[in-house]
Amino acid sequence: MEEKYELDRAITKTSLLKFALPTIITVVILSIYDIINGIIVSRLINNTALSAITIVMPIGMFAHALGMMLATGGSAIVARKMGEGKELQARKNFSMLFTAAILCGVILTIAGSIFIKPTLQLLGASGEVYTYCLDYARVKMLLFPLSMLSMFFQVFLIAVGKTTFGMMIMLGGGLTNILFDYILIGEFHVGIVGAALASGIGLCVPVLSGLAFFGLKRGSALYFVKPEFDMGVLIKSCTNGISEMVTSLSQCVTIALFNNVLMRMVGKDGVTSVTIAIYAYSLFTAIFMGYSMGTSPIISFNYGRKNKDYLQKIYRYSRQIIFIAGFLMFLSAMLLSRSLVSIFTPMDSSLYGMATHGFRLFSICIVFMGFSIYGSAMFTAYSNGRVSAIISVMRTLVFIVAALLLLPLIFDLNGVWIAMPVAEFLGLLVTLYFTRRNKTKYNYA
Numbered sequence: 001m002e003e004k005y006e007l008d009r010a011i012t013k014t015s016l017l018k019f020a021l022p023t024i025i026t027v028v029i030l031s032i033y034d035i036i037n038g039i040i041v042s043r044l045i046n047n048t049a050l051s052a053i054t055i056v057m058p059i060g061m062f063a064h065a066l067g068m069m070l071a072t073g074g075s076a077i078v079a080r081k082m083g084e085g086k087e088l089q090a091r092k093n094f095s096m097l098f099t100a101a102i103l104c105g106v107i108l109t110i111a112g113s114i115f116i117k118p119t120l121q122l123l124g125a126s127g128e129v130y131t132y133c134l135d136y137a138r139v140k141m142l143l144f145p146l147s148m149l150s151m152f153f154q155v156f157l158i159a160v161g162k163t164t165f166g167m168m169i170m171l172g173g174g175l176t177n178i179l180f181d182y183i184l185i186g187e188f189h190v191g192i193v194g195a196a197l198a199s200g201i202g203l204c205v206p207v208l209s210g211l212a213f214f215g216l217k218r219g220s221a222l223y224f225v226k227p228e229f230d231m232g233v234l235i236k237s238c239t240n241g242i243s244e245m246v247t248s249l250s251q252c253v254t255i256a257l258f259n260n261v262l263m264r265m266v267g268k269d270g271v272t273s274v275t276i277a278i279y280a281y282s283l284f285t286a287i288f289m290g291y292s293m294g295t296s297p298i299i300s301f302n303y304g305r306k307n308k309d310y311l312q313k314i315y316r317y318s319r320q321i322i323f324i325a326g327f328l329m330f331l332s333a334m335l336l337s338r339s340l341v342s343i344f345t346p347m348d349s350s351l352y353g354m355a356t357h358g359f360r361l362f363s364i365c366i367v368f369m370g371f372s373i374y375g376s377a378m379f380t381a382y383s384n385g386r387v388s389a390i391i392s393v394m395r396t397l398v399f400i401v402a403a404l405l406l407l408p409l410i411f412d413l414n415g416v417w418i419a420m421p422v423a424e425f426l427g428l429l430v431t432l433y434f435t436r437r438n439k440t441k442y443n444y445a
Contacts, residue, residue: 008301011313013321020294022163026154026170027290028283033174033202035279039343040181041195047272047351049192052132054275055125058256060140060147063108065245067148070101071155072296073241076381077233079159079297082221083304094156095227097237098214101152105145112141124260132192139196146203153210159297160221162213169209177202236383243376243388250396257404261416265408266354272345273355274416277362280340281420284329284363288322288370292377299381308443315378315444322370333363361417365424369395372424375431382442387434395427 009015042050074097081090112119116137125133150173157166180201184194215224258274266273295318302310333340338347341355372395379388400423407415407422439445 008305009298011298011302011310011317013317016295016298016314016317017321019161019163019298020291022167023158023294024287024290026163026167027286027293029167029171029174031279031282031286033177035283035343036178037181037195037199038275038279040178040185041192042272042345044185045191047345048128049132049195050275051272052125052129052136052192053195054255054272054278055120055123055129055259056133056137056140058123058253059112059119059137060143061255062249063105063144063147064151065249066104066108067101067151068155069241069245070097070104070148070237071152071241072293072377072380073239073385074233074237075155075159075297076240076300076383077237078156078222079300080304080383082159083301087221088225091222091225092228093230093233094214094222095224096229096233098149098152098224099227100234101148102145105148108148109141109144112144113138116141123256124263136192136196139193139200143196143200143203146200146207149210150203150206153206153214155293156222157210157213158294161297162220163294165209165213166206169206172209173202173205176205240380240383240385240388242385243380243390243392246389246392246396250393250400253397254400254404257401258416261404261408265413265416272351273358276341276345276355277359277417280333280337280359281362281365284333284366285369285373287325287329288373291318291321291325292374296377296381299378300383303382303442311442311444318374318378319371322374326367326370330363330366333366334360337363358413358417361414362420364418364421368421368424368428372427372431375435378444379434379438384438384442387438391427391431391434394430395423399423399426 009019038050038053041053074093078090078094078097081087081093116134120130120133120137123133154166154170157163177198180198181195184190184198188194190197213220214222217223255278258278262274295314299311299314302314337356337360341352341359345351345355372391376388376391379385379391400419403419403422404416407419409415411418435445
């Protein structure tokens with residue numbers, strides 16, 4: 001089979017997992033090196049610096065959100081055109097979206113640098129934490145173009161079936177990040193600025209690799225050609241991928257809200273506690289995200305081919321895989337909660353008890369979130385950005401904000417920790433409603 005038909009494969013549980021596995025590993029790697037970055041900062045600098053990274057986190061996630069929007073929305077369009085046999089058109093669309101990603105990153109860097117101080121104040125930075133935040137954010141904002149391109153290349157490598165290559169370059173970037181974290185913070189004592197610089201150096205690995213692959217490998221299904229501006233495709237990519245952007249932006253809002261609520265209730269130890277919970281939680285979320293991202297191009301490709309049998313198999317097998325994975329991950333979270341928290345803070349610290357208790361309550365959401373994550377990605381793959389966005393907005397913004405504002409009034413600090421599980425359960429109900437409503441439209445059930 002020619003390389004450009006990598007997405008054209010028989011559908012079994014094994015083939016889906018085999019195709020998605022490198023992407024799952026890639027997303028998990030991204031989460032792990034974020035976690036290791038947090039460990040290095042907390043151990044080699046202090047917990048205040050770790051709190052600062054959490055406060056600044058939404059800024060970096062904003063660039064990630066825009067890159068995700070262009071990449072996932074655009075890849076669904078491009079993969080569908082490859083399935084229809086419109087290869088030249090697919091390459092022109094791909095090249096145009098690449099150019100748009102660069103321009104967007106540059107504009108975002110300029111705007112972010114201008115409004116950096118009011119942005120940090122809005123995110124809740126104050127006192128000693130503010131100084132750390134300012135130093136860290138100044139460097140992170142310069143990395144917006146690299147962050148967007150890293151996400152762009154990762155998604156499109158999946159679209160051409162090069163999931164293993166995508167995994168390897170992200171692994172290389174992650175290891176580079178960790179290495180320079182240790183060098184800059186541990187050996188040269190650059191402090192929190194070193195953590196930001198290490199992130200930038202790590203991002204160079206997947207970006208340069210992506211440029212080389214799509215710029216030099218002319219035998220691939222996709223490669224750079226002279227971009228042809230198409231406003232319709234650009235708008236469709238943005239609207240189709242808006243759910244992924246909304247998910248990331250919603251996380252920005254909810255993390256900022258978590259930080260503000262906990263800072264008000266228990267001070268910076270509360271922010272550090274939720275940082276630990278979010279890091280561990282992101283590790284489990286990454287598995288669902290990786291599977292959803294890894295299988296989405298197969299859905300788009302077979303939707304373009306109008307292969308009803310394959311679409312039904314993908315949906316049926318994916319539900320089974322997600323249910324089993326969710327159950328096993330929840331059990332793992334409960335059993336490993338003490339060990340995971342102890343990585344960040346000593347067991348004899350006052351912070352340990354709060355973080356462990358919070359993480360256990362927080363982890364209940366693992367049971368509910370898998371199918372919602374997959375459902376949103378599935379509708380993006382079918383180019384139904386509206387339904388995908390509704391699912392994302394409800395589960396990652398509306399329900400969480402409502403829960404965070406209401407539940408602490410009733411359950412005090414425990415209300416903060418159970419806000420995420422309650423929101424994810426309600427999000428699951430919304431996802432089930434839309435999957436039932438649209439099953440005959442897309443023939444996946």
